[in-house]
Amino acid sequence: MSIKAPMPDHRPDRVPLWKHLALFRADILSTQPVRLYRAKMAEVKLPFLHSVMVNTPDLVRLVLQERPRDFPKSARVREGLRLLLGNSVFVTNGPDWEGQRRIIDPAFEGGRLRHSFPAMWAAAQASAARLRPGLQEIEAEMSHAAADVIFRTLFSIPIEDKTAAQVYHSFRAHQRSAPIVNLAALLRLPRWLPRPFARETRSTAAHIRALITALTEARMQAITAGTAPDDLATKIMTTPDPQTGACFSTGEMVDQVAIFFLAGHETSASALAWALYLVASHPEWQAQLAQEAEVLRPYLDSATAPDFGVLRHMPLIRDTMREALRLYPPVPMLVRETARPEVFRKRKLGRGAQVIVSLWHLGRHEGIWPDPHAFDPERWQRESTKACARDGYLPFSAGPRVCPGAGFAMAEAVLILARLLLDWQFHALPDKRPVPIAHMTVRARDGIWLDCIKR
Numbered sequence: 001m002s003i004k005a006p007m008p009d010h011r012p013d014r015v016p017l018w019k020h021l022a023l024f025r026a027d028i029l030s031t032q033p034v035r036l037y038r039a040k041m042a043e044v045k046l047p048f049l050h051s052v053m054v055n056t057p058d059l060v061r062l063v064l065q066e067r068p069r070d071f072p073k074s075a076r077v078r079e080g081l082r083l084l085l086g087n088s089v090f091v092t093n094g095p096d097w098e099g100q101r102r103i104i105d106p107a108f109e110g111g112r113l114r115h116s117f118p119a120m121w122a123a124a125q126a127s128a129a130r131l132r133p134g135l136q137e138i139e140a141e142m143s144h145a146a147a148d149v150i151f152r153t154l155f156s157i158p159i160e161d162k163t164a165a166q167v168y169h170s171f172r173a174h175q176r177s178a179p180i181v182n183l184a185a186l187l188r189l190p191r192w193l194p195r196p197f198a199r200e201t202r203s204t205a206a207h208i209r210a211l212i213t214a215l216t217e218a219r220m221q222a223i224t225a226g227t228a229p230d231d232l233a234t235k236i237m238t239t240p241d242p243q244t245g246a247c248f249s250t251g252e253m254v255d256q257v258a259i260f261f262l263a264g265h266e267t268s269a270s271a272l273a274w275a276l277y278l279v280a281s282h283p284e285w286q287a288q289l290a291q292e293a294e295v296l297r298p299y300l301d302s303a304t305a306p307d308f309g310v311l312r313h314m315p316l317i318r319d320t321m322r323e324a325l326r327l328y329p330p331v332p333m334l335v336r337e338t339a340r341p342e343v344f345r346k347r348k349l350g351r352g353a354q355v356i357v358s359l360w361h362l363g364r365h366e367g368i369w370p371d372p373h374a375f376d377p378e379r380w381q382r383e384s385t386k387a388c389a390r391d392g393y394l395p396f397s398a399g400p401r402v403c404p405g406a407g408f409a410m411a412e413a414v415l416i417l418a419r420l421l422l423d424w425q426f427h428a429l430p431d432k433r434p435v436p437i438a439h440m441t442v443r444a445r446d447g448i449w450l451d452c453i454k455r
């Protein structure tokens with residue numbers, strides 16, 4: 001099986017700066033030239049911006065794993081997200097970040113994942129029931145399903161809950177109005193220069209935070225009263241930092257809930273939507289996956305959810321998710337900056353230079369993968385893929401800042417994909433081939449439209 005998966009529209013090698021910036025604001029994939037799938041490093045050096053994209057395994061390891069403290073999260077990314085995320089773990093650095101991870105990480109460890117599994121199953125069942133026959137925009141469906149998973153696992157409420165539904169709809173409005181990066185910050189314009197956000201961006205961010213604050217305050221009261229359900233929110237809010245003994249305050253928890261919702265629902269939705277498109281484009285493979293999903297059938301009308309261990313019996317569906325994440329990593333690029341002068345491949349970088357690790361290009365790099373643009377889920381059964389994956393498969397990043405939700409996300413994605421394939425058959429239409437673009441996550445320019453047929 002070796003069919004080329006849809007690619008972005010790539011820009012020509014040389015374009016004027018104004019055009020580059022305009023493209024960048026609309027979509028960070030089409031602004032990249034095709035040669036980056038072969039390049040070891042790419043550099044942009046302007047009076048107000050020095051940026052390198054590192055594409056070799058040794059440099060990626062250096063930045064993410066060997067010396068991560070010398071390459072902190074970029075202020076440029078923080079700038080774009082501060083309205084919504086405040087001081088959340090996604091944007092902090094140094095001791096603040098370390099303390100936050102000490103509290104958050106235990107909530108996503110193996111044992112707790114097992115605990116979240118019945119809530120994921122309930123969301124998967126609801127998603128299969130919500131889908132309608134005929135042509136459907138599947139990204140929106142998956143966004144709904146992934147948001148449902150987050151609310152059920154974090155706060156024990158389904159997406160139909162009034163507050164949950166309001167948060168979800170406000171997030172969608174926020175994403176439509178928020179730019180991917182604040183250009184003033186990207187270009188390092190002087191700090192006194194105003195960096196306005198659109199009025200709608202401000203008001204949707206404030207609305208979302210007010211809703212999350214209400215949920216978090218109610219939970220704090222339930223914890224105090226001893227009536228709180230045993231879910232992720234309770235676990236995180238009652239876990240003390242093992243070094244300082246302090247728990248998150250309500251305000252600190254609001255920042256974290258905002259990132260769990262943002263990082264946890266947009267990304268999973270993107271991964272699932274692309275996986276479904278790839279499966280829909282390969283009918284024979286889809287039939288094999290549907291067969292594998294039969295392991296879930298005994299639970300369809302049962303009051304008992306399957307156990308976490310059921311995932312072991314769906315290796316082809318897991319490999320399909322891996323292949324989708326390789327081709328369409330939901331977070332396409334990681335942005336860091338140099339904390340001190342560096343020399344990369346004989347190029348000098350001053351302090352504050354931007355360093356980009358492109359998960360998108362690593363996943364399709366011609367120097368790492370055979371047939372890099374082909375959808376070939378069976379590659380994951382080959383021994384030789386281990387070395388390629390070590391160098392080029394980083395959809396959840398690597399090193400100390402690796403995604404804490406990686407195991408959670410894989411469990412959720414395999415379960416939802418399998419559950420949908422039990423009831424539904426998906427067909428991709430030749431005139432609706434999606435074009436990948438990236439805003440906050442990798443999406444399709446005009447959505448992902450699939451013909452859904454009830455089995």
Ligand code: HEM
Nearest residue numbers: 089090263264267268271331334395396397401403405409
């Ligand atoms: C397919 C789904 C997912 C993908 C591909 C993904 C990918 C990533 C990546 C690449 C990063 C690193 C970003 C950077 O360093 O700039 C990250 C960070 C993060 N992710 Fe995920 N993620 C997914 C799902 C989730 C879920 C379900 C949660 C939680 C419920 C989550 C929570 C986080 C948090 C809190 C961070 C920040 C970690 C830190 O900076 O220390 N993610 N994710």
